[in-house]
Amino acid sequence: MTAFTAGTESRFAQARQIADAVLLEGYVLYPYRASAAKNRLRWQFGVLVPPGYGTDSGEHSHQRTECLMEPRRGDRLAVELRFLRVQRRTVQRATPTGGFETAEELELADRVLVPWDEGVEERVELVVTVDELAGAEVVRPFALPACEEMELLRGPGGPAGRLLRRRERVDGVLRLTAPEVPGPYGARRLTAVVENTGAWVPRPDDRREAALPHSLVSAHLLLGLDRGSFLSVTDPPEWARAAVAECRNEHTWPVLAGPPGRGQVLLSSPIILEDHPSVAPESPGVLYDATEIDEILAMRTAALTDREKREARGTDARAGAVIDLADSMPPEVLERLHGAVRGLREVTGNAPEQPWWDPGDDPEVDPARDRVLVGGHEVGAGSRVLLRPGRRRTDAQDLFLDGRTAVVEAVLHDVDGSVHLAVTLEDDPGADLWRAQGRYRYFQPDEITPLEGP
Template identity: 70%
Template sequence: MTAPTLTPRQDSHFQHARQVADAVLFEGYVLYPYRASSAKNQLRWQFGVLVPPAWGAGRAEHTYQRTECLMEPRRDATLSLELRFLHAQRRTVQRLGTDGRFTTVDSLDAGDRVYVPWDEGVEERIELSVPVAELAGAGVSLPFTRPAHEDAEAVRVDGRTVGRLVRRRERVDGLLRLSATELDGPYRVSRLTAVVENTADWPSNGMAAERADALPRSLVSAHLLLGLSGGSFLSMADPPEWARTAAASCRNEHTWPVLAGEDGRADVLLSSPIILEDHPRIAPESPGALYDATEIDEILALRTAALTEQEKREARGTDDRAAAVIDLADTMPPEILDRLHGAVRALREVTGAAGRPDTPWWDPAGDPTVDPAHDRIVVDGHQVGAGSRVRLRPGQRRTDAQDLFLQGRTAQVEAVLHDVDGMVHLAVTVDGDPGADLRREQGRFLYFQPDEVEPVEEP
């Protein structure tokens, strides 16, 4: 591969997507109750961790990410790229003794906060822009390094130095490889390949091979932002019909690309280690970063505000970001908290079942045009309805990883359902499920769309 020809980066591409990218970067950085002593904060950074190759050999951790996606670039288009990750730095706490020497300690009381050892995350960015034409053939490669670093910050109480925080970062090395191949087909489309590798050395001095030791030499929460100056990317979750075969042939490892620009635009892509849908957004009601996207902001805010003063002191001493969360919860006005209770995104007029205003729209029994037990639809030229047998093929647009375990399993259709948006869903019970009879009795089924099943010929 050749070295990339750098051109001015088009930062405006990523402004809309960066808020979501920040959530990916700091997902799980520090979890409620935001204290280093909390058990859940002893094993952090579960997503997008790329470890040194020599340490990762034979382990379940990854050393690289591979992104493949489809794009339709205009002639003379430029690809802008931003690789973002956290560089873990180890913070130790030292107390100043009466003899003027610093001694490493497990905690240091400093008034409104209690400092404890902690691994902080420093945001790193690798940025480049390259003409799409230069990605043909061998493409381009960009080695990068983030050097080792050490500094100390004095801890003062009432103007008097009582200790210091010593921060150490290890050297991190990586390689970014980009290439593009134009594909045959009815339209001019190219497959873009972006590979991020950790190439850091691992010391051979017999140091303990624990995950915590590897993190300072790792790329943590690694993800990519990609933007085109002209042209567009194709959705990998829901590509146009003519591109489905090409999209299915793309190989994405340890990451997943989604459209991330404003609604209606497709010139920005986010390749994330967390499964997202196209055009993901942060709820506008969210008051700030709470570093736990699996929780509800309202619950987190209320729980955080209810911490004891001693717990808040330790949280503030854990990390500046944790301190900001505590301050946010303590100072949140009631009207902001009320906004977190719920929001209606859109309203539309519903005239009732079968267009009759006197029939509740949510009552399927009141709509004579649907009959879940007897309705049938056509799938691959076969009539499918209650009692039909199908093979499950969960689609890529699904975000529930549990569905992957059902790939290829056979099932029985229990009902054909129509929702208020006009979508058709097949309620099924999986063959071999010991709770199938209970599901039928309670009406609790698994649901798949018609393009996610294959009819099974009856013997």
């Protein structure tokens, strides 16, 4: 087990820009104050709690990444586990007797301090040869001891207070295997499991906030090969599709990282991303990762009152950096956030004045009278149906309607020959309003079950 090579470190450095966006996703949200309701329920991604916290909590104690890789002879695998460790901050005010007392707020000239959970970045690094992974499981345990820090705060007349920061012990293990995949290409199935093995056990009245200091937060993996490459789990080559379909990923999703066309680095993220994700080059700060939304946030942040900015600076150093950035951003930098052209294509010829197929002018199409056969029953406008959204649905709003009854308002055909049923919910008190505005929910015939009765 040796250190990263210069090439691996360089490739990881490029991938860390998007990995940092994953690490700090939702860390602190506009208006960047601890008092804001949206900043009171934090740490929503990649939280690995101690196993004693229990599965009934809805949290998990492990992540499992599986993917295919094509290593070269004598290749090495570099692994970097990255996560935030919760650091609980207590605010204390100086007393006239020279002591300190815990306070809910401490106002200083430049900031307003309140109790807050800070996130300290931690890394666990491991380098193994691919040959080591062929024979047996490689296990890398790690332990981060508890520690405390004190920061004295001074005012005009001497000590104004202090901040007490405490980190709890965090234990975990990283497990790696990479057996060969049958076939002529020399591929291997890499399995990387990250587990929280902490011995902390909650008391009966402990809630999620008590488990967080013992957890791995925003946990994700960077995996790199010296010379070989990883295969895309989203779009694998044809010969590897069957083997990729057998990969099991739990509570994380692996994507190719780095420049398009290269596969030496893989990011396994608790947030589902596409292959080769990137942060907009116009975005100037760590908590900025887009364009127009960053422009809106920058302008709204600059418009906060002085008191609100002091509260944000006292909430967290990262929030304070966002405030400082918004206050100091030159106009030319702000302008670059106002949209961006990523590519151009030539358009030749004149656009037709009318579409090549207009259902309104087609006498063979009548949404109000057309019928479609579903399970031996004709279904059309006025039919009662039971909604059964298919698994291909990615919109949670549609999945919530599973098992609800609806009335078909129209049968629609598209240019590809597919049929769609426009429906309104039977128990929706606003159905008449949606109907009058022509706003419906749409399902395909295999996503409904016909019901008897008008």
